[in-house]
Amino acid sequence: MTAMDFLMLTKGPLFQAALAVFALGMLVRLVEIFVLGRAHNYAAPRGSAVLGGLRTTYKRFEPDPGTFKAAPFDVVVGMIWHIGFIVALLLFIPHVELIKSTFGIAWPALPNPVVDAVTAITLLGLLAALVHRLAHPVKRFLSTPEDYLIWGVTFLVMLTGWLAYHRIINPYPLALGIHILAAEIFLVVLPFTKLTHIFTAFVARYYNGAIFGRKGVQS
Amino acid sequence: MATSSPQRPAGQSAPTMDPPLGPIQRPTLGESLRRNGVSRRGFLKFCAATASMMALPPSMAPAIAAALETARRPSVIWLSFQECTGCTESLTRSFSPTVENLILDTISLDYHHTLQAAAGDAAEHAREEAMRANAGAYLVVVDGSLPGPKANPGHSTIAGISNYDMLMETVADAAAVIAVGSCAAFGGLPKADPNPSGAVAVQDLVKDKPVINVSGCPPLPMVITGVLAQYLTFGKLPELDEYNRPRAFFGQSIHDRCYRRPFYDKGLFAETFDDEGAKKGWCLYRLGCKGPMTYNACATMKWNGGSSWPVESGAPCLGCSEPDFWDAGGFYDALSVPPGNSGEMLLTAGAAGVAVGAGVGLLARSKAKSAEKQHQTVTAEQLEQKL
Numbered sequence: 001m002t003a004m005d006f007l008m009l010t011k012g013p014l015f016q017a018a019l020a021v022f023a024l025g026m027l028v029r030l031v032e033i034f035v036l037g038r039a040h041n042y043a044a045p046r047g048s049a050v051l052g053g054l055r056t057t058y059k060r061f062e063p064d065p066g067t068f069k070a071a072p073f074d075v076v077v078g079m080i081w082h083i084g085f086i087v088a089l090l091l092f093i094p095h096v097e098l099i100k101s102t103f104g105i106a107w108p109a110l111p112n113p114v115v116d117a118v119t120a121i122t123l124l125g126l127l128a129a130l131v132h133r134l135a136h137p138v139k140r141f142l143s144t145p146e147d148y149l150i151w152g153v154t155f156l157v158m159l160t161g162w163l164a165y166h167r168i169i170n171p172y173p174l175a176l177g178i179h180i181l182a183a184e185i186f187l188v189v190l191p192f193t194k195l196t197h198i199f200t201a202f203v204a205r206y207y208n209g210a211i212f213g214r215k216g217v218q219s
Numbered sequence: 220m221a222t223s224s225p226q227r228p229a230g231q232s233a234p235t236m237d238p239p240l241g242p243i244q245r246p247t248l249g250e251s252l253r254r255n256g257v258s259r260r261g262f263l264k265f266c267a268a269t270a271s272m273m274a275l276p277p278s279m280a281p282a283i284a285a286a287l288e289t290a291r292r293p294s295v296i297w298l299s300f301q302e303c304t305g306c307t308e309s310l311t312r313s314f315s316p317t318v319e320n321l322i323l324d325t326i327s328l329d330y331h332h333t334l335q336a337a338a339g340d341a342a343e344h345a346r347e348e349a350m351r352a353n354a355g356a357y358l359v360v361v362d363g364s365l366p367g368p369k370a371n372p373g374h375s376t377i378a379g380i381s382n383y384d385m386l387m388e389t390v391a392d393a394a395a396v397i398a399v400g401s402c403a404a405f406g407g408l409p410k411a412d413p414n415p416s417g418a419v420a421v422q423d424l425v426k427d428k429p430v431i432n433v434s435g436c437p438p439l440p441m442v443i444t445g446v447l448a449q450y451l452t453f454g455k456l457p458e459l460d461e462y463n464r465p466r467a468f469f470g471q472s473i474h475d476r477c478y479r480r481p482f483y484d485k486g487l488f489a490e491t492f493d494d495e496g497a498k499k500g501w502c503l504y505r506l507g508c509k510g511p512m513t514y515n516a517c518a519t520m521k522w523n524g525g526s527s528w529p530v531e532s533g534a535p536c537l538g539c540s541e542p543d544f545w546d547a548g549g550f551y552d553a554l555s556v557p558p559g560n561s562g563e564m565l566l567t568a569g570a571a572g573v574a575v576g577a578g579v580g581l582l583a584r585s586k587a588k589s590a591e592k593q594h595q596t597v598t599a600e601q602l603e604q605k606l
Contacts, residue, residue: 002461002462002542003461004512004541004542004543004547005542005543007512007547008543008546008547008558011548011557011558012557012558012559015557015559015561016557016559016561016564019561019564019565019568020564020565020567020568021568022568023564023565023568023569023572024568024569024571024572024575025572026572027568027569027572027573027575027576028572028575028576028579029576030576031572031573031575031576031577031580032576032577032579032580032583033580034576034580035576035577035579035580035581035583035584036580036583036584037584093486093488093504093505094504094553094554094555095555097505097552097553097555097556098553098555098556098557101552101553101556101557101561101562102557102561102562102565103562103565104562109486110486111485111486111487112483112484112485112486113484113485113486114486167472167474167475167511171460171461171472171512171514172472172474172511172512173512173541176511176512176554
């Protein structure tokens, strides 16, 4: 198999397959959550559940002062690489072109050197997070193989993208093919691991906020 | 026809129409060039350019000149199969007259459909004669793909001989095979999905001889002559890449040598063919440029005597020197856009996901409800009795 065959395989059938697994798996999980619904609350509402839900969905982006004091490293590094990941995923020109061709929607992108710098910071952040996880006795005790798996697939997709952009692996079709394959592994793993938090975190935040909003409590 | 090309400038004497009597009787390349009116200066310039193309130090130019001067004209048999003659056009109309052109005049082109005067039996006779006289020493140049051994040979025949039979027969005593153009090198357009003629590339069939692929649709004329020059100079084949292409010409990507690369690095892109970015000459990535995955020398050597090349004229690189470029997605889709209908796949899988999710959710709900119905109360006394 030549590098070009590999690229066409990853861009063609493997991409379609990964997309199918991702869409099917993720929607099964989300729709199941929605269909299950919430237990009926017979108490008289003291506030708006919807407003409370939306408020908390947004508010959880702000680091909680208590958590920051207890684990500043996790808050700062976690935030940096999460933002970096989203920027590289959604604001890199080739990705915008891919999204445009798949979903038919597009938005402005960032210049390549900006995304490059963000990616480098993200890679460092992910490495720091891994080192901290391994060095911190409590974190290491709490870590499961799944935690390392999702760190691995996330790091790989960023690293291969950065290597392809800098053309460090040759020939380029091989570099690009490896990056696309890493992204496909990420997509396939996503619905069946903690990576579902990319979507379910917002469901959880909304439900939490809605419960408190209905009770008229700030959360 | 033995050696002639229609591009010879008027007033110059034709090279001797010597019969293919083996390499020893032929004039040297130096003699032929002088007879064709190529100045020493022009010849040395060509040698220097060849040295730089082959990534050799400039000090090698005199060595190349010396070797070419004394090189005997090799016999070349040019086979045209399922092709469009674009490769021959590229070569003969490169920029007449160039030293490259004359270098080709001074090989003994003993058989070439398009360029030879002979026809019918006489033409086939010339091929057989050249093969017999130069057995083990002649070069075979192929342009065009050919129906494979399992395909219907009737898709392409010459003088009633199937392309497959002619190739295998001609290659049997050849020194080496040069597959010119993406069709001969990789199958090209005839092999594009659904490949109705069962087309294959030369390297799929020729396993026991060196095969050099000079891909491109068409390839740069200088690359074809550069390979010949290297063969004449060093008496051996050039260093090849993973696709058996000469590394000297196919070692770097279009993207890496593109003069528009700074715009890519700055994130400045043309988004349509007539927007401000296009007028300012910004990067063509978003308009489908395949430069990042394409390895060829267009960006440095350019076309039409070095006047321009596709990207310079505002057209994205199609990736024509790469295998199966016809099937590698839309020419005007960005490199990151996958071929096929991803949106449809996403909708189908998504709809299935919604259905399965709803089913699983409803099942869980009904389970919870039936559990609620079957719920039995128990008093503290009853529990104590059990314990």
